[in-house]
Amino acid sequence: MSPAEDNAAEYGIDELSKVDGIDIVTFNQILEMDDDDEHDFSSAIVFDFFNQAKETFDNMDNAFKDKELKTLSDLGHFLKGSSATLGLTKIRDECEKIQRYGKNENLNGTPEPDDERCLECIGEALKSVKSDFIVVEAAFKKFYGEKDA
Numbered sequence: 203m204s205p206a207e208d209n210a211a212e213y214g215i216d217e218l219s220k221v222d223g224i225d226i227v228t229f230n231q232i233l234e235m236d237d238d239d240e241h242d243f244s245s246a247i248v249f250d251f252f253n254q255a256k257e258t259f260d261n262m263d264n265a266f267k268d269k270e271l272k273t274l275s276d277l278g279h280f281l282k283g284s285s286a287t288l289g290l291t292k293i294r295d296e297c298e299k300i301q302r303y304g305k306n307e308n309l310n311g312t313p314e315p316d317d318e319r320c321l322e323c324i325g326e327a328l329k330s331v332k333s334d335f336i337v338v339e340a341a342f343k344k345f346y347g348e349k350d351a
Contacts (some may be wrong), residue, residue, distance in 0.1 A: 205332050211342040213345055214259040214345070215230070215233070215345075216342075216343075218341055218342075218345050219229060221337065221338065222292065222337070223290060223291050223292030223293065223337065223338055224289055224290060224291070224338060224341065225289035225291050226289065226290070227255050228287075228288070228289030229288060229289040230332075232244045232247060232248075232287075232288060232289075241346060242298075245328070245346045247288070248288065248346070249346075250273075251284055251285070251288055251290075251299070252339055253341075254281075254284060255281060255284075255285070255293075258277055258280065258281045259328075259331075259332060259335070261273075261277055262274060262277050262300070262328060263328070265277065265323065266321070266324060269317070270323060271303070271304045271305070271306065271317060271320060271321070271324075272304060272305075273304070274300055274301075274303075274304035274307045274324055275302075275303075275304025276304070277300070277303075277304075278297045278298070278299070278300030278301035278302075278304055279297070279301045281293070281297045281331075282294050282297035282298050282301060284317070285297060290334075290338055291344055292330075292331075292334040292338075293331055293334050293335060293338065296327045296328075296330045296331035296334060297327075297331060299327040300327045300328065300331070303320040303321075303323045303324045303327070304320070304324065305310050306320055315325075319350065333342050
């Protein structure tokens with residue numbers, strides 16, 4: 203049994219399903235695409251997402267500092283889609299907030315003309331999404347048997 207399999211036996215899908223912010227039904231669809239018990243396909247998708255998210259968070263931080271609402275909206279939209287594909291619901295939801303406020307919209311889609319109010323809400327969503335990301339990343343590292351989990 204490989205180290206990843208040993209760790210997955212200790213921290214399996216049942217444990218992963220208990221993590222707030224992971225839609226296990228959606229994630230199981232990704233797991234079904236794996237050819238073997240090594241999870242090569244799904245782990246590549248998950249860890250590519252983590253790298254992509256970290257880079258996107260850096261870009262969001264820069265856009266936030268520069269008060270670039272349109273850029274924040276675009277980045278929020280981008281990360282919302284890839285997180286939804288993996289079933290990362292809390293990350294998806296926070297990115298939806300960033301996207302909407304970046305378009306000067308409230309969460310219900312009504313206009314929010316106050317840029318400063320939008321930036322304040324985006325700042326809160328950025329803190330939340332980064333916190334949620336840390337939790338999810340740690341859970342997936344345990345699931346896949348990564349050493350720094």
